[in-house]
Amino acid sequence: MTMASSDVKNGEKYMLSAKGADFSQVLKRYDIDLQQVATPEQMAKKMLPKDEVFKKVAEEVLYMRFKTVGPVVMEALKQRNPLDVINNGLVAGMEVVAKLYAEHVYYLPEIMMAAKTMEIGIALAEKQVPGGRETKGTVLMHAAEGDPHDIGKNIAAVMVRSSGYTVVDMGRDVPIVDLVAKAVELKPLFVSGTALMTTTMSAFPTEAKLLQEKGLSMPLMGCGGAVNREYANSYDLGIYSEKAPQTPVIADKIRAGYDWKKVREEWDSIIGGA
Ligand code: B12
Structure with a gap:
């Protein structure tokens, strides 16, 4: 940003001019994508897992589909190991929910319902975790x-x-x-x-x-x-x-x-x- 030269002279009266200013550094501080008015679907798109199987599971949590999360998790368990379904699908979905909450897109009721959905899924996946027999402590x-x-x-x-x-x-x-x-x-x-x-x-x-x-x-x-x-x-x-x-x-x-x-x-x- 520059000062108008005529006003700097006496050192008392300043007038700011934006002429020649480089705003790229200023605007870089904000996530312009998230500043836009967007639906949860649009905002979540880039945060969801890339893998299609995990993405489908994460979406169940994200959209609080507690009635269908069971079948979706069971389907995912046929293709991926249970711990990955938990971490990369269910917990990943909950992480997106937490980000939407931080951005004031989601509120408490959504957090609660998403957590419930995640827990239903975890309970199913957990049953298939191998090696659970002998305890380490x-x-x-x-x-x-x-x-x-x-x-x-x-x-x-x-x-x-x-x-x-x-x-x-x-x-x-x-x-x-x-x-x-x-x-x-x-x-x-x-x-x-x-x-x-x-x-x-x-x-x-x-x-x-x-x-x-x-x-x-x-x-x-x-x-x-x-x-x-x-x-x-x-x-x-x-x-x-x-x-x-x-x-x-x-x-x-x-x-x-x-x-x-x-x-x-x-x-x-x-x-x-x-
Ligand atoms: C959901 C929630 C609730 C729910 C809780 C439901 C539940 N079953 O847990 C309900 C509605 C009951 C609730 C109530 C209240 N809440 Co509340 N709540 C939240 C909220 C929105 C999300 C917490 C959450 O579950 N996040 C998702 C989970 C996955 O994240 P997390 O718990 O942080 O866990 C991660 C890590 O911390 C860590 N972690 C957590 N535990 C563990 C354990 C182990 C072993 C390990 C390794 C890691 C680990 O790993 C997790 C994953 O990375 C937070 C806001 C926030 N941004 O955190 C406020 C928040 C925690 N609540 C808050 C408050 C003040 C309250 C109330 C007092 C509000 C009121 N005035 O009535 C009441 C409590 C009244 C009471 N005494 O009974 C404040 C606490 C402020 C403070 N620093 O003291 C917060 C921070 C909101 C705020 N910004 O003011 N709340």
């Missing part, structure tokens, strides 16, 4: 006391279960004392907790303290939108997992003997591309 999962958000936890539970672990899922809004009592009873490989609210994430340090008082030292994985790595690492026993697919990778390390300190130290290399 028990993982105790929950959403923090006061927290009703469990969609992300449910996705993570599927991933952990699918990679050969037994998941004991205590559900959502789990009282701290109940969680600790269950951990004492089961002595799981590790505990994972989900918090999407800043008001509920403080359950984790309290749980960690109580677990230690009971003589337990298994890692307590802090997860969910409200939690970041710094927070999860701020109390003893605490480790972090950001995305559901990272959890089985970390689980395998804990199974191999890593304690919470070692997981923290080697977190970057453990996660790698997961």
